[in-house]
Amino acid sequence: MFSAFRRAAVPSLRQAQRLCARTEPRMSWGHMQLCSAASVTCRLLEDCLEISDAGTPMLFNYVWLRDHCRSASSYNSATHQRSLDTGSIELTVRPESSAVEGDQLVLTWPGGHVSKYSLSWLAEHSYEGRKKAAEQPRVLWNADVYQNASLSPAKWDTFMSCDDELKKFLQNYLLYGIAFVDDVPTTVEATEEVTRRVSLIRETTYGRMWSFTSDFSRGDTAYSQLALDRHTDTSYFQEPCGIQVFHCLRHEGTGGRTLLVDGFHAAEKLRQRSPESFELMCRVPVRHEYIESTDNHRNHMVGIGPVLSVYPWNNELYMIRYNNYDRSVINSIPHDAVRRWYVAHRELTAELRRPENELWVKLTPGKVIFIDNWRVLHGREAFSGLRQLCGCYLTRDDVLSAARCFGLQA
Numbered sequence: 037m038f039s040a041f042r043r044a045a046v047p048s049l050r051q052a053q054r055l056c057a058r059t060e061p062r063m064s065w066g067h068m069q070l071c072s073a074a075s076v077t078c079r080l081l082e083d084c085l086e087i088s089d090a091g092t093p094m095l096f097n098y099v100w101l102r103d104h105c106r107s108a109s110s111y112n113s114a115t116h117q118r119s120l121d122t123g124s125i126e127l128t129v130r131p132e133s134s135a136v137e138g139d140q141l142v143l144t145w146p147g148g149h150v151s152k153y154s155l156s157w158l159a160e161h162s163y164e165g166r167k168k169a170a171e172q173p174r175v176l177w178n179a180d181v182y183q184n185a186s187l188s189p190a191k192w193d194t195f196m197s198c199d200d201e202l203k204k205f206l207q208n209y210l211l212y213g214i215a216f217v218d219d220v221p222t223t224v225e226a227t228e229e230v231t232r233r234v235s236l237i238r239e240t241t242y243g244r245m246w247s248f249t250s251d252f253s254r255g256d257t258a259y260s261q262l263a264l265d266r267h268t269d270t271s272y273f274q275e276p277c278g279i280q281v282f283h284c285l286r287h288e289g290t291g292g293r294t295l296l297v298d299g300f301h302a303a304e305k306l307r308q309r310s311p312e313s314f315e316l317m318c319r320v321p322v323r324h325e326y327i328e329s330t331d332n333h334r335n336h337m338v339g340i341g342p343v344l345s346v347y348p349w350n351n352e353l354y355m356i357r358y359n360n361y362d363r364s365v366i367n368s369i370p371h372d373a374v375r376r377w378y379v380a381h382r383e384l385t386a387e388l389r390r391p392e393n394e395l396w397v398k399l400t401p402g403k404v405i406f407i408d409n410w411r412v413l414h415g416r417e418a419f420s421g422l423r424q425l426c427g428c429y430l431t432r433d434d435v436l437s438a439a440r441c442f443g444l445q446a
């Protein structure tokens with residue numbers, strides 16, 4: 037069965053290309069070439085619909101098309117929720133006819149139900165498009181790249197009152213995985229206020245807002261004056277905290293600079309230099325554990341996941357779980373794979389430890405940093421004297437939601 041369509045409306049396809057280009061600053065969308073093509077054809081094949089332009093087809097399963105119908109009886113556009121019972125769709129369903137009207141594909145199903153889809157919507161949501169597009173545009177950085185970007189920190193006053201300033205902050209945060217607010221009053225309360233301007237606080241065993249000095253009050257190295265190697269926090273949570281917030285309220289002494297390393301930059305270098313090692317870091321689940329037994333706190337947390345997590349459809353990195361302090365027993369792979377895992381882990385560690393990848397920042401009172409804990413590793417140098425740090429974790433979903441509500445891609 038075949039039905040050739042007339043040339044589709046070019047403006048909608050241009051729009052589709054813009055949408056897709058917006059999602060992949062590092063990758064070419066050239067394979068689609070929807071705008072420049074002289075014609076777009078749609079074909080009803082035996083088991084799927086093919087939309088092609090210049091020989092580059094997008095294929096849509098018929099059940100998928102019926103399931104994604106946006107008619108009033110199938111979809112509630114006010115709540116953006118599906119009304120159609122997917123379980124009621126005949127798995128062998130196939131349109132009886134098809135047509136292009138304006139910038140829409142129109143399918144008529146057995147029984148007479150009509151579904152309409154804009155061509156730009158189909159292009160945006162096709163598997164062929166998604167596997168080439170980035171879910172989240174990012175600027176991968178080493179110290180030079182970050183410093184040369186000369187990003188301005190947000191300022192407390194405008195940040196707290198101006199949505200454009202918040203949007204700019206979120207955009208920087210999404211692109212670089214770190215962002216700063218300066219001139220914040222040096223109190224826990226003001227730190228909480230600036231944090232809540234961004235999103236919801238995630239309460240953990242450390243409390244809602246934590247404030248600590250080097251008094252070793254908790255069973256964790258962070259509560260000492262020792263240097264801390266680069267790591268991600270709460271790797272022992274099944275879902276590690278999404279965002280880390282730090283504010284140094286007071287430091288009377290020396291040292292204590294904060295170390296920041298873009299974990300995705302290092303991981304991409306590993307992917308280029310040693311694809312098999314990258315693959316191993318993505319495939320082997322590793323256990324992380326936090327065991328605390330003090331007078332006031334008893335905890336036993338376990339988080340299991342690979343060091344690197346990628347979306348399966350486009351291999352884009354979305355999380356690094358790297359904490360040598362909290363990594364627990366490796367017992368999910370046989371001994372020969374363990375040997376290869378250590379080689380791969382060493383290669384990743386070498387990338388993470390390259391001096392050119394280290395961004396050192398002195399957190400002074402008034403400067404609040406937000407760190408993407410699924411991407412950017414942090415550490416610190418040893419210090420002397422009294423140092424009081426406060427901060428909290430944010431829920432990742434809510435930060436990304438806030439960004440999307442500003443129209444940012446997150």
Ligand SMILES: [Fe+2]
Nearest residue numbers: 258268269414
């Ligand atoms: Fe930490």
